[in-house]
Structures are given as C-alpha cells and as structure tokens.
Amino acid sequence: MTTTPFQLASQWIDAENAQDPNIDQHESINFPKELLYSNRMFAKLMDFCPSASEAVQIASKAQHICRWKIARDSYPMDRVGYLKWREDLKKFHAKTTAEILEKAGYDSEFIARVTFLIEKKLLKKDAETQLLEDVICLVFMEFYLEPFVAKHETEKLKNIILKTWNKMSDAGHEAALKINYSADNLALIKEALGI
Incomplete structure (x- = not known):
C-alpha cells in the first residue's frame, strides 16, 4: 500500500x-x-x-x-x-x-x-490563517483555560479571554460558546465579554 x-x-x-x-x-x-x-x-x-x-x-x-x-x-x-x-x-x-x-x-x-x-501571516485577511487561529483559540478555551484560571487573578484572565476572543471569527465565537465549560469558567467568560 x-x-x-x-x-x-x-x-x-x-x-x-x-x-x-x-x-x-x-x-x-x-x-x-x-x-x-x-x-x-x-x-x-x-x-x-x-x-x-x-x-x-x-x-x-x-x-x-x-x-x-x-x-x-x-x-x-x-x-x-x-x-x-x-x-x-x-x-x-x-x-x-x-x-x-x-x-x-x-x-x-x-x-x-x-x-x-x-x-500566522495576514490574520483576519487570509481565510485559512483565520481558520487556523480560530482552532488555536478553541483548543485554548476548551483545554488550557482551566490551568490558566488556577494561576492568574481575575482581571488578567478576563484580559486573556478578551484578547483570545478578538482574534476569532464569528464562526469561532459561535463554536467557543458551545464548549462545555465549568460553571465558574463560563461565568468568567461571560463577564470578560460583557454578555
């Protein structure tokens, strides 16, 4: 083969x-x-x-x-x-x-x-660079946000979440809100995004 x-x-x-x-x-x-x-x-x-x-x-x-x-x-x-x-x-x-x-x-x-x-050239301008960035952000939100929460204070965390959010497309945002977060992390995300 x-x-x-x-x-x-x-x-x-x-x-x-x-x-x-x-x-x-x-x-x-x-x-x-x-x-x-x-x-x-x-x-x-x-x-x-x-x-x-x-x-x-x-x-x-x-x-x-x-x-x-x-x-x-x-x-x-x-x-x-x-x-x-x-x-x-x-x-x-x-x-x-x-x-x-x-x-x-x-x-x-x-x-x-x-x-x-x-x-990661031409982020926001190149569709495939944006797709890759969305995936990077989704993987961070799903698997690596939790360990971050244990290490940083709330204001810094909200800033990290907001920066991550701003790198994503609308489709990325939609997928990010469907991730199964802990209740505390979901509340933190919503607070950071003002939603």
Whole structure:
C-alpha cells in the first residue's frame, strides 16, 4: 500500500512531538505535551471545518512542533522577551515543518503555503490563517483555560479571554460558546465579554 505525502508528514510530525520530555495528562493517561496539543489541534480542526485543506491540516498538527526546544526562560522575562520568543518560535515551527514536508515529497509551493500559515501571516485577511487561529483559540478555551484560571487573578484572565476572543471569527465565537465549560469558567467568560 502506498503511503501518501500527507501520511508521511503526519507520522513524522507526531514522531517529533512524541519526543517532548514534558508530560500532560488527559483522562488519567500521560502524553508528551506537544503530541497531545497537536492531536487536539487536528481533531478540533476536523470538527470545526471538516473541509479544511491539506495545508491547514498539516499546519494544525505542526503548530507547536518541538516547542520545548526553545525555552521561554532563554529570553528576557518581560513583554519584549515574550514577543521575541513567540516570533522566533513561529519561524522555528515553520522551518522544522518545511524540512519534514520536503522529505515527504511536497512541492515548494505547498511548503510555502504551510509555513505562511504556521507563521500566522495576514490574520483576519487570509481565510485559512483565520481558520487556523480560530482552532488555536478553541483548543485554548476548551483545554488550557482551566490551568490558566488556577494561576492568574481575575482581571488578567478576563484580559486573556478578551484578547483570545478578538482574534476569532464569528464562526469561532459561535463554536467557543458551545464548549462545555465549568460553571465558574463560563461565568468568567461571560463577564470578560460583557454578555
């Protein structure tokens, strides 16, 4: 049976993310953190937009590829340091993915499109960049808001929720309000959004 470039790329992205030394739990099972994130991104994309192009599918899986290799604390622990870290990560994720896609047999045009998406270029203007951003925000709201709530005070949380909301499309907003939040988190979201 022939393995498609998509299957190869997916397997290799998973293999890279499976090396993450950081562990996250899901339903009492331990997973390498970025492998779990990648699986959540892909599953959410397929649920939110089953007709998503192959480029967006790969970009969703590779959004955080090998993220642990560039540590946050290797940059100044201020706003400028944070933004530089995020910018460098995007380039690193895009480059790592491009190398995998080339090995899998994709052409340069397809690879350029995937790196464009991973670097989140033309947000709000490019429909597929916006789709990817919606999925990133939905995954955050569903799986990662809860741990944030434990670490931050209410005003900061409301600010984070509002910033996340403002990055999303109307379809993203609709999907976000259907997520099964805890009663406390739903109240916090509604308070942040003034609804």
